[in-house]
Amino acid sequence: MPTTKQISWIKGAVFVLALAPLLRMVYLTLTGQLVDPLEFITRSTGDWTLYFLCMVLAVTPLRRLSGANWLIKLRRMLGLYVFFYGFLHFMTFLWFDHFFDLQEMWKDVLKRPFITVGFTAFVLLIPLALTSTNGMIKRLGGKRWQWLHRLVYVIAPLAILHFWWMKAGKHNFTQPIIFGTILGVLLLMRVWWASRQR
Ligand code: HEM
Numbered sequence: 001m002p003t004t005k006q007i008s009w010i011k012g013a014v015f016v017l018a019l020a021p022l023l024r025m026v027y028l029t030l031t032g033q034l035v036d037p038l039e040f041i042t043r044s045t046g047d048w049t050l051y052f053l054c055m056v057l058a059v060t061p062l063r064r065l066s067g068a069n070w071l072i073k074l075r076r077m078l079g080l081y082v083f084f085y086g087f088l089h090f091m092t093f094l095w096f097d098h099f100f101d102l103q104e105m106w107k108d109v110l111k112r113p114f115i116t117v118g119f120t121a122f123v124l125l126i127p128l129a130l131t132s133t134n135g136m137i138k139r140l141g142g143k144r145w146q147w148l149h150r151l152v153y154v155i156a157p158l159a160i161l162h163f164w165w166m167k168a169g170k171h172n173f174t175q176p177i178i179f180g181t182i183l184g185v186l187l188l189m190r191v192w193w194a195s196r197q198r
Contacts, residue, residue: 114165
């Protein structure tokens with residue numbers, strides 16, 4: 001088990017590393033290295049929302065399998081990065097696709113099923129991000145907080161459905177299948193442990 005000081009260093013390193021995809025996007029855009037910056041940013045932010053979702057859901061299984069309980073200390077930060085990249089993804093859509101016209105955006109959300117599903121997943125992330133502080137955990141009480149955070153069991157399938165639907169037009173399901181399997185296994189492991197505990 002790393003010492004408290006080492007854990008602080010690890011947390012600092014994870015915090016900085018998690019910003020690397022954003023810095024890369026900014027760098028490639030500002031240096032004019034992208035053929036289609038708008039598409040690249042929309043896709044990259046979507047990809048990183050999904051990657052962080054996988055990482056945050058991997059914390060508990062990794063902790064249980066390895067006995068490295070200190071990993072739990074990274075969970076909140078990783079969860080907030082899911083929201084952060086999800087927010088950037090949503091903002092790029094609102095900005096580049098709709099120039100901040102909320103009415104037009106709303107019409108699009110209702111018209112295109114893959115956007116409807118992505119939007120729902122993002123909206124469900126909001127209460128999780130808002131209740132991530134120690135103060136909110138105390139206010140809600142552990143049990144209620146846990147129940148609320150089970151929303152992740154809805155968010156993950158919606159994220160995969162969003163990805164799947166988006167790829168359906170191109171008949172390329174390899175990535176949605178890979179990420180769907182990863183998230184499915186991670187969620188099933190948690191369900192299995194929870195049922196054994198009961
Ligand atoms: C938890 C929430 C979400 C996740 C995990 C997510 C994930 C993704 C992923 C993985 C992609 C594909 C990137 C690629 O091709 O490599 C994508 C694309 C996209 N997403 Fe999301 N997304 C989410 C929410 C949203 C929301 C809220 C919106 C808009 C309201 C949205 C709009 C889009 C659009 C417009 C694309 C690009 C489609 C295209 O290029 O044809 N997503 N998203």
